[in-house]
Amino acid sequence: MFVGHATFAFGVVALAAAGLGASRERALALGVAAGLFAAVPDVDMAYALVGLVAVDPTSPMAVAQSFWGASTVVHRAVTHSLVVAVPAAAAFALAPTHRRLAAAALAALVGVVVAASGPLPAVIVGLFAAGGWLVARAAHAYRVRGASLFAVALFGLLSHPFGDLFTGEPPELFYPLGANAFDGRVALSADPTVHLLGAFGVELFAIWLGVAAALWLTGHRLTEHVNSRAAFGAAYALAVLVLPPPTIDASYQFVFSVVAVGFVGVVPNPRFDGRPLSMPSLPTALVTGLAAVTLAGLAYGVAYTTGLA
Structure with missing residues (x-):
């Protein structure tokens, strides 16, 4: 988070x-x-x-x-x-x-x-x-x-x-009084992989909230900055075939690889008229990358929960 x-x-x-x-x-x-x-x-x-x-x-x-x-x-x-x-x-x-x-x-x-x-x-x-x-x-x-x-x-x-509250050890909310409101992390699912995916979804929601607010307050529309390349995130569903099911305690491979999907946002725009490639604007790169990561997480979740692993 x-x-x-x-x-x-x-x-x-x-x-x-x-x-x-x-x-x-x-x-x-x-x-x-x-x-x-x-x-x-x-x-x-x-x-x-x-x-x-x-x-x-x-x-x-x-x-x-x-x-x-x-x-x-x-x-x-x-x-x-x-x-x-x-x-x-x-x-x-x-x-x-x-x-x-x-x-x-x-x-x-x-x-x-x-x-x-x-x-x-x-x-x-x-x-x-x-x-x-x-x-x-x-x-x-x-x-x-x-x-x-x-x-x-x-x-x-x-x-x-x-x-x-959904990842790792719960924070000591009432330090230094000694009382603790939670004995462990708040479980979103009994399945540790589904729990991780849920926590990942919470993080994405928090990021999207901030991005949407920033775009609106600066006079931009979200749809103006989502490139079609974000659709490549759906291919991440295939990761379920090669990655061991991730959990909160063993999430490195999943987190690093799914976040890496976001780099599609900085791929230059193709040109077919001989002119140099043009780089997407910063808002477009960020929103497209975030959309790709979100789609990748959803695709992986669908693949995992439907038993494609």
Whole structure:
């Protein structure tokens, strides 16, 4: 959900702001700020880089497994807490105009984490504080200030952990209070492969929401940017014959290959008059690639559930 967290928050806030009467430019500014704040909790993935130390770089699977294995040490803990989100959002809202007060609040938050969990989580929350501070300063420069800045920061931080309920270990929603609302991930199906496909669908929905909102607010129609090459995504159904059934715990081959289908979006437009090939515009490349990935996921799901494997 790395991308989906940001695009979901962006789409919801931007569309809500426009619906409440904000100009399209204002709605975009609020949405972008919310999306950036929604991405900040995943700064805890920085520790996963430790997993790349001494791993064989010629083995992509070993690199991926080591990276994700290291990420579980601190991922989805303090930065994903609803309890932490409220004072953090307040501090971020104060950062552009009341720096000392905001710094004191964030320093106190780091101190609480040191006392509750030790130095490593404190380092992570320090990175979290720095990331939120930078986003707040950037948002302030685009006139997202005061109560509006607090609102988008709070929505971004609060919305983030719920997108993680379908993958991996559930976030510690009430850190540092000790209570946990979920004992494990929320299952979309008893079949682990269908569950993975469902979680993939949730991610795609979150991305499509953000893309559709961005296109609408910038005066573009979605249909204007979907190239017929997206139909090639349907061929991914054949992957069911060669890939082992993917699950959340063994998803690398599926995820990397299905996302790679999106590169059809950047294929140059053919020319038959001798002129040089023309590259598709950025919106067309992104929307066509996303459409191809979506169709690929659907095609694979149909092939798997109908027993074509």
